[in-house]
Amino acid sequence: MPVVEVIPLHETTRERYLNFALSVITSRALPDIRDGLKPVQRRILYAMFQHLRLYPDARYRKSATIVGEVMGKYHPHGDAAIYEAMVRMAQDFSLRYPLVDGHGNFGSIDGDAAAAMRYTEARLRPLAMQLLEELRRQTVPMRPNFDGTLFEPVVLPARFPNLLVNGASGIAVGMATNIPPHNLGEVIDALIYLIDVPNAPLETILERFIQGPDFPTGGRVLNTREELLEIYRTGEGPIELRGEYKLEGKTRIVITSIPYGIAKADLVEKIAEHIAAGKVPQLSDVRDESTDEVRIVLELRRGADPEAAMAYLFRHTPLQTRFHVNLTCLVPTANPEVAAPRKVDLMTMLRAFLEFRMEVVVRRLRYDLEQLERRIHILRGFEKIFGALDEAIRIIRAARDKADAAQRLMHRFQLDDVQADAILETKLYKLSRLEIEAIRQELEEKERQAAELRALLADEAARWGLIREELKAIKKQFADARRTVIAGPDEGFEYNQEAYIVDEDVYVIVTRDGWVKRQRSYTDVQSIRVREGDTVGWVLPGSTRATVGFFTNYGRCYTTRIDSLPSTTGYGDPVQKLFDFSDRERVVGVVVFDERALPRPVPEPEVEPALFENGEQEAPRVHVVAVTRKGQTLRIPIDGFREPSTKNGRLFMRLEKGDEVLGVEVAAGDENVCLASREGYVLIFPVHQIPPVKSAAKGVIAMRLGRGDEVLGFTLASAAREGLEVETSRGRREIVRTTKFEVSRRGNRGRQIIRRGQLVRVIPAPVEIRLNGQG
DSSP states (O other): OOOOOOOOHHHHHHHHHHHHHHHHIIIIIOOBTTTOOOHHHHHHHHHHHHTSOOOTTSOOEEHHHHHHHHHHHTOOSOHHHHHHHHHHHHOTTTOSSOSEEEESOOOOTTSOOOOOTTTOEEEEOHHHHHHHGGGGGTOSOEEEOTTSSSEEESSOOOSSOHHHHHOEEEEOSSOEEEEOOOOHHHHHHHHHHHHHOTTOOHHHHHHHTOOSOOOTTOOEEOOOHHHHHHHHHHTEEEEEEEOEEEEETTTEEEEEEOOTTOOHHHHHHHHHHHHHTTSOTTEEEEEEOOSSSOOEEEEEOTTOOHHHHHHHHHHHSTTEEEEEEEOEEEEEOSSTTOEEEEEOOHHHHHHHHHHHHHHHHHHHHHHHHHHHHHHHHHHHHHHHHHTTHHHHHHHHHHSSSHHHHHHHHHHHHTOOHHHHHHHHHSOGGGGSHHHHHHHHHHHHHHHHHHHHHHHHHHOHHHHHHHHHHHHHHHHHHHOOOOOSEEOOOOTTOOOOGGGGSOOOEEEEEEETTOEEEEESOOSOGGGSOOOTTOOEEEEEEEETTSEEEEEETTSEEEEEEGGGSOBOSSOOEEGGGTSOOOTTOOEEEEEEOOGGGSOOOOOOOTTSOOBOTTSOBOOOOOEEEEEETTSEEEEEEGGGGSSOOOTTOEEOBOOOTTOOEEEEEEEOSSOEEEEEETTSEEEEEEGGGSOBOSSOBOOEESSOOOTTOOEEEEEEEOTTOOOEEEEETTSOEEEEOTTTSOOOOTTSOOEEOOSSSOEEEEEOOOGGGOBTTBO
């Protein structure tokens, strides 16, 4: 009978998820600070080196062969992931210094994918050998592979800091990394300086050696020196990266480099979309004339300002992007097979590599010394029998077998097993006088080399000198010129959005379900196209250079330029496409911030002046008034909502749990607020009784509600408006207006207009006469 073990679900869930997270962090997503490689990259290079012998001078082998070798022996996580990692190591636009020499279609900077692995071939590049060659000399710890049949290196014995040189990116569980590439020559110069001046400050390294990131696709870094210093000190921060361009005559702009990680074809397509939409009036056409070099040609209109065109493209296309630096990597612990994730700074990365390099060099020297001593030991055995060579031959001839011969030689000449076996395995002609001289010369040379190695192992300064020379050799062989320009802030490009907008009078049309568009004209509201079941909620006039604000039931305002709204006679777009709305968030008020469409503010009545919290009297200005379902109200100036907002909008009212804004309307200051509650109470009071606030607030009580009651709707009524029309549960309609109900004070319960039944809904005013959301 099976045994059933009862365990707490929350404990086992936490334990297993943490195990999964740790596995992703250490075995998938993050690079090691020592060799700068993720496990899959390390296994690909190791399999190509150790098993397939795909050295730079070898013939290419099918990528499918490489992927199969890696997947079958070291990385059983699927061929797609392995091939994708190998492809990236072969792309000169992905890695600053590619490690794999790809033959065939390995993708392009246009965003094209690589050909299938059965069509492409690959081998190692010479620089990759600098990561791998010392594996033969037992320089790094090894561990069993996934099924325990083979061993793989914990880390590669890198001779250069691959993590900084090629960078890395990855997303783990709860953490991520995004390390930019750097120039090999600059990084090696910084390492050599740190060998000589171990306590050098970060400021010196950045000032004299590492200028900043060096991306394979070039570009210009716009950060100041102070910003770069802070990024490298903290291990995180944004790098502003912009493509480069030049002018050819008066009619062409040629883009010569693009930001790192951007697909060139997508960039050209986005530029073409903006030109076709008339959003860059300075440009008439774009075409891609790139070969091995990037060359995107922009055609200028006659007399157009090229800087204005480029300012627009930098603002609205990926021609200028941000690279968010995150120097998170795996740092070794006391256990050589275990590394822990940690966010580090630039100096930690440089010093960690030097420490690792010293460990590798020590292990390499010890291995070389061990091999020399083993050979010296054998050579000394040959030297011992040289004076009695005839006797040694007689002993061998008289022996019963090889073991007996070995024992007799060991006894006669004071040899050990290794020396005796070497003598017995040697061909007789090598024991001639000439060969013995060669053996003695070799012994002398080997002893000299062993003495040098012992001196190196005993002298740390000499070992640092050896590391310095090896770094210089790598720089001489592989370093190249910087591609990315560290330009600093460019003050010459000031973006003024109105310069790119054709001033045109249009109508902003918003439906009750939140679909928005703009049209130049319409005959009547009924002719406006809306989706089935939807109705027009707002039709507001305004200029394309003005902005429009969408006020929602969650107390937020989202502002954008009218020019950004889709111009169509169709349905338009849902407003959520423009902004990041929360679940169940919807538009309850729309305001066009065009002065011609706004009412003229009137002074507050002297009997009750409007005051800010500090007691100062407010100058006449236009406000928006909001009322919530629980009877709260707020009056706030529109000035803070005129400028375009982010996709997250701006908060204008703080709501209690379970409450929501019913509507938002514009107030000049002389209107009356008309409210109605579900239980049949109505209230009218002057809008100036709502104290204005400067910023988002909870508001004040508009209408005191009974238990279980809620506000059904409201409107702002002036002399030209009729008021708030409501419908009872019996189908009767009533208009809440000053000609029928007296003007009262804010905060009371109001007057009950129905004894039996309830009010069921507020009937919206006809859209034709609405101005900025007011009836």
